[in-house]
Amino acid sequence: MERRQQAVHRTIVIVDVEAFTDQRRTTPHQLVVREALYDALSQGFEVAGAPWSECHHEDRGDGVFVLAPAHIPKAPFIEVLPNALAAGLTQHNIAHPAEQRIRLRMALHAGEIVYDDHGATAESVNFTFRLLEAAPLRTALARSEGVLAVIVSKWFFDEVVRHSGEIDPATFRPARVLVKGTSAVGWIWLPDHRYPADLTYLASSRGRTEPELRQLPAAPRSFTGRAEELAVLTSVLEAAAEQSTTIVISAIFGTGGVGKTWLALHWAYQHLDLFPDGQLFVDLRGFAPEGQPLSPSAVVQGFLDTFGVDPARVPAELEAQAALYRSILADKRMLIVLDNARDTKQVIPLLPASPGCAVVITSRDRLAGLVAAHGARTIPVDVFSAAEAREMLVTRLGAARLNAEPEAVGELLSCCGGFPLALSIVAGRAEAHRDFPLAVLAAELRDETTRLGALDEGDPAASLPAVLSWSYAALSDDQAKIFELLGMAPGVDIDLTAAAVLTNLPAGRVSAELQALERASLIHQHVPGRWRMHDLIKLYADGQAERRHDQAAQDDALHRFVDFYVHTAHAADLLLDPDSQSIDLPAPHEGCSPRVMRNPQDALSWFNAEHLNLISVQQAALERRWFSSVWHLAWGMHAYHWWQGHIHSDVAVWETALTAVERLGEPLPLTLAHQMLIQAYSRQGDHGKALEHGRQALAGVDDVSVVYRAPVHHAAAHMWARQGELAKALDHAIQAMTFYREANRPIREAWALTMVASFAIKLGQNARGESACEEALALFREHAYPVGEAAVLNTLGELAFANGDYAEALAQFEDTLTLRRELGTTYASADTLDNIARTHVALGDKDKARESWLDALRLYQSQLRNDESSRVQKQLDLLDGS
Incomplete structure (x- = not known):
């Protein structure tokens, strides 16, 4: 059972050897160092009147943790022990080579200690270790010509050092202790290389329990979150403390209302003890209802007044005022919070030069000039998770x-x-x-x-x-116009090309203004080249657009924008599926220049980035009754949806398109919409709806030309195949092939032949299937169409599997998978992985089958193909159970 003793107030001493693990110290060197360290400690404690045998001490490898007996006074541990240690170490170092010499850090504190079965435990012990690890202590020892650097806690300094008749408190220097969440003040002393006596440091804290200047507003109520931002602020403070530099934390930046001031104040109140000379605070009104930011001169004069400077002594020129302000701060340790800055120019005169001061600036602007000229650290503040x-x-x-x-x-x-x-x-x-x-x-x-x-x-x-209006009021006319139009634009984000079309401005000019809007924290470049606006800011911007632009101007901008997506999607679709059904698009709206793409990879990348935007643009077109644009957008996304397996999105955009074409009342778009919904619902597994659209598409097929009849039968073939009606599927595939041949569409004919082959093989008509495969493969290769070639290779694998030639089947399926992965056709790749797994089972290799089915399952799940996912999961369960 764990035993606890009553807590006892004891002196805590911890020492650590500088660079103990330096690679130049081999094990023999380290053994000499450890022995000398213990000799110096035991002798030093004896001299201090604390016999080593009566102390509790624990070895730490490169250091020692010691608790002195409770009855021994604390003063000798600072008046006697450090000097004795320094003398002993100096004698050792004279007699030994560099690898065996010792320089030591020592931390002193006192507190309540409790013992249990595991040893000594107390918060005061943890705190003493934090003192020992403080960056200023390491720096002090590194810069000292002596062998020992001591840090004492504020309690030890106030209760012991200040009252000592043996040592001079003025030879101690305050230091910030920022270690592992600990924020405190310690006092550093160099017993064998002392700081010059300086009463300034003592005067700044003697008899003071609170800072004299306390201008911070009340701490924010109910502060939550921001752990990462608070940690960054503290890490900057730690780094600056180690380097003894002025701390400028400029970019607590973000949009209005995001909580920048709360963050700055919450952090400030966490670290008040590091700034015993007080805190200055000013709202610079960079973005405020008054509309006029405070001038630097007014702020400096206000600070000088705070310090009690006679107004008659304040110079007239800003430069001289700032110099006087910096002179007053020269020996102080203060926190200056400059809230709501407008720009870099406003804050530069307010920066102190004292290494004891920290400056925290909040702004809606990034203050890039402050970062470049003064090395300020940027800390963006975004909305809450x-x-x-x-x-x-x-x-x-x-x-x-x-x-x-x-x-x-x-x-x-x-x-x-x-x-x-x-x-x-x-x-x-x-x-x-x-x-x-x-x-x-x-x-x-x-x-x-x-x-x-x-x-x-x-x-x-x-x-x-109101808060957003202050940022809006600070924009130039061009920036305001672009901001308003971005608010109108449907979609989740926007790239430069689309923004240029929306605004009808040159791309270079738009780029500069987008950067300005980002500096003002009204938009955010969340990935390179793409900007996003928070939904609430977007609502505000849209409201300003409605207020400032008449309906004709709004429609003109949105028409350009919608046409940009219609024509760019159509061009990208043709790169993915060059032989797809052709439709006639009207000329793009004046001022609309569609994006130029060079190859299928460009098209795929564009679709990946713009997919959600395309869906939003389609909805916007429907709301404005631009019905042709609605189904044209669905048409432009079809190949991408097919390649990537976005089944549910395909259903959604074509249902939206059907709503539009029913209002148009034109036969061709109506037939095409039903045709596409056959495919979409079939792939989704909703066979009832697929049949419904199949009936309507076939009912209207005689009203369209032969070039559009073939795709309807093509879709019907897929529909029946997915329902297991292979004879009906084969019949429609043959009709599709016949119509494609009549319309002189060789690649589409090859696709129909591939279907004929697949259905024939599944019906046991292997010879017919093999013949159709050969015809299809010849056409695809003649026209250099690798997507189709992959489909035929997959079908040849099915043929080999049906013939019992599993090795040949596996080779065909693996060639298919390689080609489909190169093309990025993830939807078809999932089916091929399923075929590969089945073939491994037939070959008796269950481990490889499991691997392929797991890969297929991941793709099916990502594509929301529930029927296929369930089937593959059952296969995996059977494998695991066998």
Whole structure:
């Protein structure tokens, strides 16, 4: 059973050898060092009146942890022990080579100690180790000509050192201790190479329990999250403390209402003890309702007044004012918080030169000039993560209230999008109406057209629209125009080419303005070359667009934008599927220049980046009744959806397209939409809906030309095959082949032949299947069409498998997989992996079968192909059970 003793207040001494593990110290050297260290310690403790045998000590390899007996006074451990240690180590070093010489760090503290079966334990012990690891102590020893550097805790300094009649407290220097979350002040002493006596340091802290200058506003209430940003701020402080440099933390930057000031204040209050001379704070009003930022001269004069400088002594020129300000700060350790800065020019005169000062600046601007000229560290502040946002509401409203209405809370979190000010406003309203269900608040935010109004409490400090308006007011005319149009644009993000089309401005000019908007924290370049705007900022920008631009101007911009996506998607689709059905597109809107792509890889990359935007643009076109654009966009995405297995997206965009073409009332688009929905629903496994669209497509097939009849039968063949009706599937495949041949579409004919081959093989008509494969392969190779060639190779694998030639089947399937992976056709690759697995089972190699089925399962699951996923999982279960 664990035993505990009553806590006893004891002196704690920890020492550590500098560079003990240096590679030049071999094991024999280290043994000599350790023996000499213990000799010096035991002799030093004896001289200090603390017999080594009565002390508790633990070996730490390169150091020693010691607890002195409780009855021994604490003063000798600073008045006697350090000098004795330094003398002993100096004698040792004179007599030994460099590899065996000792330079030592020592930490002194005192506190309550408890013992259990595992040894001594106490927070005071952990704290003493933090003192020993402080960067300023390492630096002090490295710069000293002596052999010992001592750091004592603030408690030890105030209670022991200050009252010593043997040593001079003025020869100690305060140091910041920032180690593993510990933030404190220690006092460093060099017993054999002392600092000059300086009463300035003592005067800054003697008899003071609180700073004299305390200008920080109240600490933020209910602060949550921001652990990473707080850690970065502290790490900058640690690095600067080690280098004895002025600390400038400029880029606590982010959009208005994101919580920059709260972050700065919360961090400041965590570290007040490091700045005993106080804190200065000023709201620079860089972005404020007054619209006029504070001038640097006004701020400096305010600071000088705070320091009690006679106004008659304040120079007229800013440069001279700043020099006087820096002179006053020269020997002080202060924190200066410059909140809401407009730009670099505003803050540079406010930077001190004292290595004891830290400067924290918040701004909506990145302050790039401050980073370049003064080495400032940038700390971007974004919206809360989902967990942080919920934590904020829990802190304000309590977990019970949130747990009682999970759906309403989910909607509130979604509508606020992690925006701290929005969450704070919602929490404030919920606190003011504790008897109101949270669902009431959620309902107010649900409608996008009224959401910003619901986040406006009539007070600028509690109004998201007001806070955003201050950033908006600071924009130039061109920046404001682009900001407004970006708010109108459908989609989740935008690249430079699309932005240039939307704004009808040269790309170079748009690029410069996008960078300016990003510096103002209104947009964010989340990946290279692509900019994103938070949903609430987007709503605000859209509202400004409606206010500033008439309907014709808005429609003109959006028409260019929609046409950009229509024509670019069509061009990309042709690169992925050069022989797809052709449709006629109207000329693009004036000012619209579609993106130019060189090869299928370019097309695939563009689709990957723009897929969600394309879906949003299609919805926007439907809302504006631009019905032709709606189905043209669905058409442009079809090959990409087929290649990548985006089955559910394909269904969604073609259902939207069907809504549009039904209103158009034109036979061809209607037939094409039903044809595409046959394929989409068949691949999704919804065979009932596939049949419904199949009937409607076949009913209208005589109303279109032969070139469009073939694809309807092509789709019908796939539909029946997926339902196991192979005879019907073969019949439609033959009709499709006949129509393609009549229309002189050789690649489409080859596709139909591939279907004929596959269905014939599954019906046991192997000779017919092999003949169709040969014809299809010849056509694909003649026209250099590798996508089709891969399909035929897969079918030849099926033929070899049906004939029992599993080795040949495996070779064909593996060639197919290689080609499909090179092409990026992940949908088809999943089916080939399934075939490879089946063939490995036939060959008796269960391990390889499992590997291939696992790869196929991952692809099927990512493509939401539930039927295929279930089938493969059953195969894996059978393998594991066999």
